[in-house]
Amino acid sequence: MKPNHSLRAVGFTLLALCAALFLLPFAIQVATSFKTDPDAAAHPLSLLPDPLSLAAYRRLFGLDGGDSVPFLRWLGNSTVVTLVVTAGRVLFDSMAGYALARLQFRGRGVLVALVIGVMAVPGVVLLIPRFLVLNTLGIFDTYAGMVLPLIADAAGVFIMKQFFASIPREVEEAARIDGAGIVRTFWSVILPMARPALITLTILSFQGSWNEFTHFLVSTQSPEYETLTTGLARFVSGGLGNGTQYPLKLTAALLSTIPVAVLFFCFQRYFVRGANSDSVKE
Secondary structure (H helix, E strand, O other): HHHHHHHHHHOOOOOHHHHHHHHHHHHHHHHOOOHHHHHHHOOOOOOOOOOOOOOHHHHHOOOOOOOOOOHHEEEEEEEEHHHHHHHHHHHHHHHHHHHHHHHHOHHHHHHHHHHHHHHHHOOOHHHHHHHHHHHOOOOOOHHHHHHHHHOHHHHHHHHHHHHHHHHHHHHHHHHOOOOOOOOHHHHHHHHOOOOHHHHHHHHHHHHHHOOOOHHHHHHOOOHOOOOOOHHHHHHHHHOOOOOOOOOHHHHHHHHHHHHHEEEEEEEHHHHOOOOOOOOOOO
């Protein structure tokens, strides 16, 4: 028993060290957000701000009366785009996934193959064609150009298709016997059973659109359409002032990670559970 306990203690110690190693950059980021510029430059790895300062937070939210960073505009743009894209993906991906999983029509196999093929194409390959399409349609540098290309994605369609394919057909047959059509069966019977898959899709869609960078880089050019990712990229590259400004940059990056972290921790049990349904009743 003692050797087993010793091995277990060593294993837990190694896991704790690995966890601390991964958490250290985040702890440094939090600590630096409360530092002054000279303190951050002199002691970049210190976890104890000396002195403790809220100057970075005050400047981000325009409370210092000086040259503020347009953080609230970035946050507003990211919030609007992310909510619209997430809602669109949950709606359209679930509808397309159900159609590919259950409806029988000519070309269904080809569409499934195309969905899988699109998942294999690197997104960076499509940047120039995407820019040309947006420019041709006249929606470049608009909210429509930011949202429409992201409103549905192949990975979400595939996730929902695989989940719907796992649901017993007896459920739909029982609904049809009760007089429900395809649309009523989907909305009232099948979709409520897909809550684990829908929550997984919501988390992935929210995280993906919130952290999206390359698409917004090629679909916008005006400062008024900057999101957190493009705004922070310009900020880090020195586009908003001189000097390192480590506290300000890391504070902005820290605040931008909070929504995704909160969403994941609130719904992580659904995210890791997988698409298992226990809603089949006699």
